[in-house]
Amino acid sequence: MSATKVLRSLLNELRRASPNGCIKDSLAAKYILAQYKKFETTDQQLCKARNEAIFLGNTYNTYLASLRNYKELYMEYHGRGERTVKETADLVGFKLPTDPK
Structure with a gap:
């Protein structure tokens, strides 16, 4: 992955993590x-630090994406007290039998 792609994906993950979606004044982005x-x-220079910076950028990007996915899963499946039978069935993907009358 090129340095530009890593930078864009990092800034995109920061934007998603920001409460208002704006990273213009973000210290992390700066x-x-x-x-x-x-x-x-x-192009004429070969720099070990550049490869290290790209690796570190990929690492942070993976961390931010994983943290965002964890929060989404936590909010979806976090226990909110008692659930009805229908809510539980919907959660695991089952349909309740209908009672024809």
């Missing part, structure tokens, strides 16, 4: 952009 500028290289 720090990430500063780090990417710091480790920027040209």
Whole structure:
């Protein structure tokens, strides 16, 4: 994955994690952009730090995506007290039998 794609996906995950969806004034976004500028290289240079920065960016991206997925799953399946039989059946994907009258 190229450095630009990693940066875009990181900023996208930060935007999703932000309560208002705006990362313009985010300290995390400013720090990430500063780090990417710091480790920027040209085509003639071979820099070990650049590969480390891309690896670290991928690691943070995976962490943020996993955290977001965990929160979504937690909110969906978190126990909210007693559920009705119909809610439980819907949760696991079953249909309740209908009583013809």
